[in-house]
Amino acid sequence: MLLDWLTVVLLIGIGLVLIVVELIFVPGVTIVGILGFILVAVGIWISYAALGTETGHLVLAGSVLAGGIALFYSFRSEAWSRFALKDSNKSRVNEETPHLLEVGEEGITVSALRPQGTAIFKERRHEVQTTGTFLPPNTPVRIIKIVANKITVEAIT
Structure with a gap:
């Protein structure tokens, strides 16, 4: 009898946790939510089969009540706010270190420019772009053109 109760409580408890995890953390319908639903259903079925109809009704009502409270608490409280992304990245390319480059300076590409990539000018890396042409790495x-922090380059022929 005690083992039946323990089995029912564990199945329903783990199932409800999996359902909450599905709703809060895992987008869409995945195996986590399906497995949680199956565990709750098996726990309720075992309560009817092993503990009787009257106890099964009580377990069913308790499961529905516990699930409702868990979902309400999950969505209404700030319980999950520590998992939420609150910061946003407001920086832009080449803003953290201002460049002192001028039109006409020469450098070499580090990555392929398709049409954007990285080049070295005055021993520092800079994000650059071409006018639409592809340039392989190590191209002079x-x-x-420099507009704001956008550096446009061309291959030296």
Whole structure:
């Protein structure tokens, strides 16, 4: 009898935890939620089969009540706020270290420019772009335009 109660409580408890995890953390319907629902259903079925109809009704009502309270608490409280992303990235390319580059300076590409990539000017890496052409790595380039922090380059021929 005690083992039956323990089995029922564990199945329903683990099932409800999996359902809450599905709703809060895992988007869509996945195996986590399906498994949680199956565990709750098996726990209720075992309560009817092993503990009797009257006890099964009580377990069913308790499971529905516990599930409702768990879902209400999960959505209404700040219990999950520590898992939420609250910060946003407001920086932009080349803003943290201002460049002192001028039109006409020459450098070399580090990555392929398709049309954007990385090049080295004055021993520092900078995000650059071409006018639409592909440039392979280690290509000598020249700055043709600087607008705000956008550096446009062309290959040196």
